[in-house]
Amino acid sequence: MALALPAPLRVNAASARPGRRWMVAWLLLAPSLxxxxxxxxxxxxxxxxxxxxxxxxxxxxxxxxxxxxYARLLGDPAFRNAAWNTALYAFWTILPGxxxxxxLALALEATSRVSSVLRAVFFxxxxxxxxAAASIFVFLFLPGIGLLDRYLALIGIRxxxxxxxxxxxxxxxxxxxxxxxxxxYMLFFLAGLQQVQQDLYDAATIDGAGxxxxxRHVTLPALRPTMAFVFVIALVNVLVAVDHVFVxxxxxxxxxxxxxxxxxxxxAHENHDLGFAAAATVVSVAVLLLISGLGIxxxxxxxxxxxxx
Amino acid sequence: xxxxxxxxxxxxxxxxxxxxxxxxxxxAIDFFFPVPVxxxxxxxxxxxxxxxxxxxxxxxxxxxxTGNYDxxxxxxxxxxxxxxxxxxxxxxxxxxxELALQDQILPLDPMIEADGTSKDAFMEDFWPAxxxxxxxxxxxxxxxxxxxxxxxxxxxxxxxxxxxDPDQPPVTWQDWVDAAKKLTVRDGDQVERYGLTMSGSYxxxxxxxxxxxxSNGGLYYNPDWGGEVYYDTPSMLGALTLWDDLIxxxxxxxxxxxxxKGVSSSFLAGQTSMVILSTGSLSFIRENMEGHYKVAFVPxxxxxxxxxxxxxxxxxxxxxxxQQQAGWTFANWLTTPENLGSWSRFTGxxxxxxxxxxxxxxxxxxxxxxxxxxALDQLRFAQPWFATYNTVAVRKALEDEVQAVLxxxxxxxxxxxxxxxxxxxxxxxxxxSTALALPN
Numbered sequence: 146m147a148l149a150l151p152a153p154l155r156v157n158a159a160s161a162r163p164g165r166r167w168m169v170a171w172l173l174l175a176p177s178l179x180x181x182x183x184x185x186x187x188x189x190x191x192x193x194x195x196x197x198x199x200x201x202x203x204x205x206x207x208x209x210x211x212x213x214x215y216a217r218l219l220g221d222p223a224f225r226n227a228a229w230n231t232a233l234y235a236f237w238t239i240l241p242g243x244x245x246x247x248x249l250a251l252a253l254e255a256t257s258r259v260s261s262v263l264r265a266v267f268f269x270x271x272x273x274x275x276x277a278a279a280s281i282f283v284f285l286f287l288p289g290i291g292l293l294d295r296y297l298a299l300i301g302i303r304x305x306x307x308x309x310x311x312x313x314x315x316x317x318x319x320x321x322x323x324x325x326x327x328x329x330y331m332l333f334f335l336a337g338l339q340q341v342q343q344d345l346y347d348a349a350t351i352d353g354a355g356x357x358x359x360x361r362h363v364t365l366p367a368l369r370p371t372m373a374f375v376f377v378i379a380l381v382n383v384l385v386a387v388d389h390v391f392v393x394x395x396x397x398x399x400x401x402x403x404x405x406x407x408x409x410x411x412x413a414h415e416n417h418d419l420g421f422a423a424a425a426t427v428v429s430v431a432v433l434l435l436i437s438g439l440g441i442x443x444x445x446x447x448x449x450x451x452x453x454x
Numbered sequence: 455x456x457x458x459x460x461x462x463x464x465x466x467x468x469x470x471x472x473x474x475x476x477x478x479x480x481x482a483i484d485f486f487f488p489v490p491v492x493x494x495x496x497x498x499x500x501x502x503x504x505x506x507x508x509x510x511x512x513x514x515x516x517x518x519x520t521g522n523y524d525x526x527x528x529x530x531x532x533x534x535x536x537x538x539x540x541x542x543x544x545x546x547x548x549x550x551x552e553l554a555l556q557d558q559i560l561p562l563d564p565m566i567e568a569d570g571t572s573k574d575a576f577m578e579d580f581w582p583a584x585x586x587x588x589x590x591x592x593x594x595x596x597x598x599x600x601x602x603x604x605x606x607x608x609x610x611x612x613x614x615x616x617x618x619d620p621d622q623p624p625v626t627w628q629d630w631v632d633a634a635k636k637l638t639v640r641d642g643d644q645v646e647r648y649g650l651t652m653s654g655s656y657x658x659x660x661x662x663x664x665x666x667x668x669s670n671g672g673l674y675y676n677p678d679w680g681g682e683v684y685y686d687t688p689s690m691l692g693a694l695t696l697w698d699d700l701i702x703x704x705x706x707x708x709x710x711x712x713x714x715k716g717v718s719s720s721f722l723a724g725q726t727s728m729v730i731l732s733t734g735s736l737s738f739i740r741e742n743m744e745g746h747y748k749v750a751f752v753p754x755x756x757x758x759x760x761x762x763x764x765x766x767x768x769x770x771x772x773x774x775x776x777q778q779q780a781g782w783t784f785a786n787w788l789t790t791p792e793n794l795g796s797w798s799r800f801t802g803x804x805x806x807x808x809x810x811x812x813x814x815x816x817x818x819x820x821x822x823x824x825x826x827x828x829a830l831d832q833l834r835f836a837q838p839w840f841a842t843y844n845t846v847a848v849r850k851a852l853e854d855e856v857q858a859v860l861x862x863x864x865x866x867x868x869x870x871x872x873x874x875x876x877x878x879x880x881x882x883x884x885x886x887s888t889a890l891a892l893p894n
Contacts, residue, residue, distance in 0.1 A: 200883070287716050288708065290723050303644065309654060309711030311861045395656050398711040398857040414528050415846040416880065417556075 196423035200416070207420065214424035224425060226400055227408035230315060234404060235383040238322045243375055245323060246330025251364070253331070254338050264335070267328040275325060279392035282321050286393070308394050311401040318389055318402055326382065330375050337371030338364070369443075377440045384433050405429045480514040481780040483541035483773070484533070488526040488765070489519060498800055506787055513780040515542075523549070523765065524846065530770060534558055539770035541781030547587040547766045550596045551680055551841035555884075560769045561593035565782045579791075579807045583762050586677050586838030597789050598806035600797060601764030602733040603832055604665045606753065610746040612637055612647075612727040623750035627669075627696060630728075630753040634706040637727035645708070650700060651726040654711030654860050660840060660849040662730055663856060664761040666693035668837050671756030680842040681885040685852055686874035692755065694866040698859050710861050721747075732763065733829040737802035740825070749825045751832050758835040764803060804830055843884035851876035 196214055198207040218224050249267050253260040270278065285292045286307035294304040307317040345363050354362065387406040390396060396403035396411070403411075405425070413422035485503065489496045496519050503517040520526040523546035530543045545553070553559045563573045573594045577585055580598050588596040610620035616636045624630040634649030652662050664674045672689025676682035684690065700707040712720070718735060720726045722742050730752065731739070739747065752760050767785045769778065787793065791809040795816045798805035804826075810816055811830070820827045842848045855869035855876075864872075878885075 283715060287719055288710075288712065289725055290716075290719055306708065306710035306712070308713065309716070309861075311710075311858070311863060397656060397854070398654065398861055399854045399863070411847070414524075415850070416844055 192423045192426055195419055196427050198420040200418040200420060210420065214420050215428070217421065218424050218428060223400065223403070224408060227403045227405050230401065230403055231383065231405045233315060234319060234322075235380065237316070237319045238326065238383060239376065239379040242323045242326045242379060243330055243372065245327040246375070247334050247368075247372075249327065249331040250334030250338060251360070254335065264331070267331055269328065270325045271329040271332075273325070274388075275386055276388040276392060278321065278325055279389035282389070283393060286317055309398055311398045314394055314398060314402050318393060321389055321393075322382075322386070326379065330379070333371055333375050333378075334368065337368045341367040373440050373443045377437045380433065380436055380440065384429060480512050481776045482514045482516065483777050483780050483784065484538070485515050485517050485542045485544075485784065486520045486526055486530050486533075486540045487517060487544040488521060488523050488546075495801060498797075502788070502793070502797075506784060510783065510787075513783060515780075515784055527553075531558065534770050534772060537772070539772040541769060541773045541777045542785055543768050543770060544599055544765050545596070545768045547584075547596065547598065547601070547762070547764050548839040548841040548845055550587060550766060550768055551590065552843065552845055553768060554591065554593075554595045555680065555843065558771060559595055560771055560778065561595060562597070562769065562782075563594050565778075566594060579809050581806060581808060581833055581836070583833060583836035583838065584806050587762070587841060588766055590678070596766035596768045597785055598764065598766045599789060599794070600801060600803035601762050601806050602803050603760045603762055603829065603836055604662060604730050604752055605733050605736075605829055605832065606728060606750045607721060607731055607735075607739060607747055608728045608750065609721070609724065610748050612724070612745075620746075620748060623748065624753045625751075627753055627755040631696075631700065631704060631706075634700065634728065635704055638706040645705065647724070648708055648720070648726040649706035650728040651707060651712055651717050651720055652697065652730045653714045653717045654857055655713040656850060656853050658714050658732075659711075659853045659856060661732075661761060661763060663690070663693060663852065664840055665730070665752050665759075666696065668759035668761060669693075669752055669754040669757065670696075674761070675840050675842055677838045677841075679889070681881050681889055683842060683848060683852075683874070683877050683881075685877060686870045689756075691866055691870055694856060694859060694870060696755075697856075698866050701860060702862060711857050733826075734763075734801070734803055736823075736825055736829065740802075740823075749828050751828070751835070758832070759837050760832060760835065761839045762833075762836045763839055764806075802826070804833065843881050847880050848877045851880060 197209060197211060199210045199214070200207065253264050253267075273281075288294065288304070288306045288309065291304075291307070293307065297304045305313045308314050341364060345367070346359060349359050349363050384406060387404055387410070390402055390404055390407045394402040396407050406429075409422045409425045409429070412418045412425060487496075487499055489499075499519075500517055503515050507513070507515055518540070520529045526543065527545060527549050530540055530545070533540055550559070554561075566573050566576045573589070577589055577594060580588070581601075584598045584601060588594060588598055606623065608620075608623055613620040613633075618633055618636060624633045630650070637647070637649040638645060639647040653659060667674050667684075667690045670689045670692045672687060672693070673684055674690070675684060697707070701709050708726075714731075717726075717729050718731060718738065721729045721731075722739070722744070724745055736749070751758055767788065769781050769785065773781065789807070791805075791807050791813060794805040794807050795810040795813050797803070798810065799816070799819050805811065805816070811820070820830065840849060852873040855864065855873040858864040859866055859869045
């Protein structure tokens with residue numbers, strides 16, 4: 146890295162007094178630090194702090210509870226329900242979403258006029274904001290009259306009450322999410338595929354590997370870092386994207402589509418229990434960090450392996 | 455970067471200089487309003503505020519569209535917490551109790567008395583059903599602005615087709631179930647057309663359940679103190695069992711949760727013959743229905759009774775004396791009988807003041823729109839709207855369980871017991887600090 150620096154700058158940096166160098170560094174960093182402190186670290190500390198307090202009764206200050214909110218959270222059936230829904234939602238959006246993205250990328254890897262049009266077509270849902278997509282799906286999902294049921298009726302199938310049946314609603318929302326995200330993940334996989342070295346394919350072909358063997362032994366291992374990266378993105382999406390729940394079901398019927406972020410929103414704004422909402426936020430972000438950490442660990446292991454090879 | 459920073463600081467200084475300058479000319483206040491129905495209403499509200507500002511040069515009202523009822527409450531509370539409370543907010547009428555409990559809104563009687571009126575004289579002109587949601591604990595907290603009740607909408611073409619008299623809507627629950635059975639069209643096991651559909655969306659579901667429970671003689675909640683709801687009661691058990699039977703026994707109502715859009719679109723498409731919708735949907739149905747329809751009271755088992763809905767003007771604490779005065783002037787201007795009447799004709803809500811209906815243009819409107827007249831007649835039987843400590847959470851405690859019954863996963867009795875227990879748990883802090891806070 147040092148070799149890349151232009152020569153005069155290197156000389157200046159070396160000859161300057163250490164104190165002055167630090168000052169310049171801090172001055173340059175100050176604007177970002179101020180913004181980060183105000184809008185990122187400040188709120189994080191505040192959430193941690195608030196998670197230790199209860200909800201104030203009219204005209205009183207909020208009582209200090211220590212870790213009670215956390216204990217209550219773990220025993221709360223509504224939180225466990227939201228956590229379970231989120232786990233189901235994560236499983237059924239991440240795996241099929243990534244799988245579909247990968248298949249699309251493999252199918253559209255070669256550049257031709259048709260494939261570039263198709264890439265744009267599959268990428269299109271990413272450009273629609275989630276809240277707008279959900280507003281359109283309101284009409285697709287209308288029981289009996291919606292677009293989905295009308296097409297199903299053509300082949301003689303009577304659709305379920307998509308958003309009103311507790312056994313179906315979460316999967317309807319999952320379907321929307323997969324449709325929305327697969328094109329986005331496809332883009333990462335397309336980029337990942339460009340990185341696979343052609344000589345590896347050539348060598349494999351000479352060794353007599355067919356299409357499937359090349360996919361299994363060359364393409365997929367080379368895509369491991371991309372997969373880990375997409376996995377982390379998909380995981381973050383699970384926790385932070387909740388617009389469709391707001392628009393389509395508000396967590397119903399009977400709480401079957403209540404995801405963690407929606408649960409947090411309800412605690413804060415329906416129950417006015419900010420401390421409880423803060424505790425739920427801390428726990429869910431901690432779990433997210435843990436799983437993402439594992440994902441990034443896999444990513445780095447994949448990279449080391451690749452460099453070693 | 456240095457240039458950007460200096461630009462930023464220059465902009466900050468400019469903003470600081472500009473603010474007091476504009477405030478000096480006229481008293482500036484914020485007005486938050488939701489639009490529960492459609493965008494047309496937001497435009498009309500902007501127009502009204504502009505008119506007010508022109509008529510009152512000493513006051514500058516800034517209208518802010520704040521989403522739906524729930525979002526409006528959240529945004530108003532957030533603005534108040536940030537030290538910039540909106541002077542006037544159009545608030546869902548059943549949130550007024552909670553806001554007063556949290557000490558966030560102003561009692562209006564001092565301003566009413568300063569105008570030389572008593573609070574009884576001030577409230578007298580409003581329909582009696584609206585009083586409980588605006589006046590409690592010895593104070594007036596809100597000025598009703600637009601109101602609604604649930605109504606039975608029915609397709610008169612379907613009525614004729616199956617030999618029912620379109621001028622004789624069902625009056626009792628017995629008539630209602632009989633009519634629904636006749637109106638349902640089946641093809642083998644498949645239902646081609648349902649007799650009756652009611653919304654299972656949050657909020658509308660609670661409102662519909664309160665209409666059914668009240669029609670069954672019940673009370674739903676304690677209108678005088680926000681720590682009690684009557685979920686596990688015979689009147690509500692009867693109401694929920696009726697709905698359960700319509701779905702699972704008579705099979706004349708679709709199973710599961712059908713949301714508001716699903717209810718209105720299936721009615722418009724002729725896939726269901728009767729629906730319960732708000733009077734606030736009157737204009738929408740009138741404009742979009744191709745077949746013929748009429749409206750009627752919600753049928754009764756014990757008595758005619760429904761809960762009111764709608765919104766009222768409240769004033770948040772924390773504004774300056776001048777801003778409060780300006781807000782009060784604005785609230786009074788919005789709620790003159792003439793302005794309430796024209797808003798009612800524009801939106802389809804009914805006007806909260808009885809004197810609005812004495813105006814000739816209102817009489818003419820009712821003559822031309824008999825469905826609006828039915829809505830008004832039902833007002834005589836209206837009851838106050840569900841309002842407790844943590845209203846939304848307590849309401850959802852019931853709605854989640856009712857949804858389980860509609861989906862066939864629970865029986866009415868066990869669902870209502872669970873709903874009662876959940877609601878009691880939510881209200882416990884309030885109950886413990888009031889009714890159960892006893893002398894040592």
